[in-house]
Amino acid sequence: MELFERNAYELSDMLKNKEISSVELTKSVFERINSVEDKVNAYVTLNEENALKTAEQIDEKRANGESLSALAGIPIGIKDNISTKGLRTTCSSRMLENYVPPFNATVMNKLEDAGVVVTGKLNMDEFAMGSSTETSYFKPTCNPHALDRIPGGSSGGSAAAVAACEAVVSLGSDTGGSIRQPASYCGVVGLKPTYGAVSRFGLVAFASSLDQIGPIGKCVKDVAMVQSAINGRDNMDATSACREYTDLSANLKADVKGLRIGLPKEYFGEGIDNEVKTSVLNAVKELEKQGAVVKEISLPSTDYALSAYYIISSAEASSNLARFDGVRYGYRTENYDSLIDMYEKTRSEGFGDEVKRRIMLGTFVLSSGFYDAYYGKAKLLQRRISEEFNSAFKDIDVIAAPTVPTTAFKIGENIGDPLKMYATDICTVTVNIAGLPAVSVPCGNDSNKLPVGLQLIGNKFTEQALLNTAYAYEKTAGGFIMPKL
Amino acid sequence: MNIDIKHIAKLSRLRIEDDKIQEFETQMQNIVNMVEKLPDIEDELVLDEDNPMILREDVAVTDKYTRQELMSNAPQVKAGCLVVPKTVE
Numbered sequence: 117m118e119l120f121e122r123n124a125y126e127l128s129d130m131l132k133n134k135e136i137s138s139v140e141l142t143k144s145v146f147e148r149i150n151s152v153e154d155k156v157n158a159y160v161t162l163n164e165e166n167a168l169k170t171a172e173q174i175d176e177k178r179a180n181g182e183s184l185s186a187l188a189g190i191p192i193g194i195k196d197n198i199s200t201k202g203l204r205t206t207c208s209s210r211m212l213e214n215y216v217p218p219f220n221a222t223v224m225n226k227l228e229d230a231g232v233v234v235t236g237k238l239n240m241d242e243f244a245m246g247s248s249t250e251t252s253y254f255k256p257t258c259n260p261h262a263l264d265r266i267p268g269g270s271s272g273g274s275a276a277a278v279a280a281c282e283a284v285v286s287l288g289s290d291t292g293g294s295i296r297q298p299a300s301y302c303g304v305v306g307l308k309p310t311y312g313a314v315s316r317f318g319l320v321a322f323a324s325s326l327d328q329i330g331p332i333g334k335c336v337k338d339v340a341m342v343q344s345a346i347n348g349r350d351n352m353d354a355t356s357a358c359r360e361y362t363d364l365s366a367n368l369k370a371d372v373k374g375l376r377i378g379l380p381k382e383y384f385g386e387g388i389d390n391e392v393k394t395s396v397l398n399a400v401k402e403l404e405k406q407g408a409v410v411k412e413i414s415l416p417s418t419d420y421a422l423s424a425y426y427i428i429s430s431a432e433a434s435s436n437l438a439r440f441d442g443v444r445y446g447y448r449t450e451n452y453d454s455l456i457d458m459y460e461k462t463r464s465e466g467f468g469d470e471v472k473r474r475i476m477l478g479t480f481v482l483s484s485g486f487y488d489a490y491y492g493k494a495k496l497l498q499r500r501i502s503e504e505f506n507s508a509f510k511d512i513d514v515i516a517a518p519t520v521p522t523t524a525f526k527i528g529e530n531i532g533d534p535l536k537m538y539a540t541d542i543c544t545v546t547v548n549i550a551g552l553p554a555v556s557v558p559c560g561n562d563s564n565k566l567p568v569g570l571q572l573i574g575n576k577f578t579e580q581a582l583l584n585t586a587y588a589y590e591k592t593a594g595g596f597i598m599p600k601l
Numbered sequence: 602m603n604i605d606i607k608h609i610a611k612l613s614r615l616r617i618e619d620d621k622i623q624e625f626e627t628q629m630q631n632i633v634n635m636v637e638k639l640p641d642i643e644d645e646l647v648l649d650e651d652n653p654m655i656l657r658e659d660v661a662v663t664d665k666y667t668r669q670e671l672m673s674n675a676p677q678v679k680a681g682c683l684v685v686p687k688t689v690e
Contacts, residue, residue, distance in 0.1 A: 424639065426636050443675070443683055473625070477633070
């Protein structure tokens, strides 16, 4: 087995026992990138030189007997909307094509302290707006399991890179499903943490009340390791929660005896592909075999969640993206005859169509005369959705559902129809609306050999229970399947 | 609900090319028709008092970044200032 194929926790032990060096491991990952990246297109920017430098430094520290974290020397890819000091951060947009952040996101400071090796910046839908990575200004990313299909989005590069073993683990961000949905399509594990568990400082904002950074890995344990390295209170993000966190990876237990699992009937109805439904229900049966207790539940407002999500997220996006005006950073148009002319040309040339649609939708729902009918109603529905989850969690511990209604679709299949694209988020948006944690873990394939994901949703700050459940399933029935590339 | 795409684009500081207006208008119309389907909830929005945001102390930080670092991404800089078109006649 090649080094690039291995899981982070195995590599961590091998590094610790000095069976391998971080330089060897990093070289192995870059060899893999060199051999498959032109097929997958997961990266926007590669960071080979600096990665090898960091790997050398970590090896030196280890040789000197310094105490190092479990992630020290592990190659990790970063979604291109997370600010990396000195390393181009484009959000896959023309607007930020040449933007080099003068500061690190808090998660990057934490990962640098942990000694990770950053392989590069990963492709995404422009400003994280999309579900297929096709709205990237630079290029579409391909699904490593079927190169003519999308990897999902918006963290499509992050999921595809891990699935193609072009990074051992990666960071993504999830506003309406952007970690879980591509993880499901690419057959890897993706965790969307509780809102407030991970600092958003340095994450280029899309919808600030919904955005959350989280890890993607080939297995549950890897995801637990990375999550424990990035969570925690941060003074630079006023919405980050003040609480102590335990080590998710050290406390990982494949034990679901007595765990109460709820199956929300609204997540298994119309529009959910039969093969996806069967795979997810089989995974739940497996957990039942191991001692979990399964019962049907109802979350009646799920049908309205997509509307509430697109109103709230677009409203926040229209405000957040007002900063891109061609003055302080980013693209500026060449010819203009006034300030307003410069703003309008800069933004029209710098943003792609999907970003423009979201900005305009957000502007519309917030505009005078329409605010109460759209934004006000959506915020009230948001509270109702949260209340329905709260009431469900009185009788159950974990909710099981599909991550996505179907498996990965073909590149180009839905790009011309925004509504069809938005509908792929139907199973994931409620989690962001309610600020809950959720994980997607591979649970088999459909008849086209495309991966299916089981989504597990928990109450706030129950990441350990979610990961334990995912781990219990993974150990007996699931696990990463290497794509043939 | 009829969408006036030119007006919304203007409010958004965007300019939509004439040959794309129809396409954007149809798409926006469909999106708005979708998001319109929301139930009437007889209630009022209240602040979440159980989870107040905790703000850091308001202290001036003077030595974290140089002016040059902060301006390194600006499209046009002159004498340490951001250059913009004339705004006052």
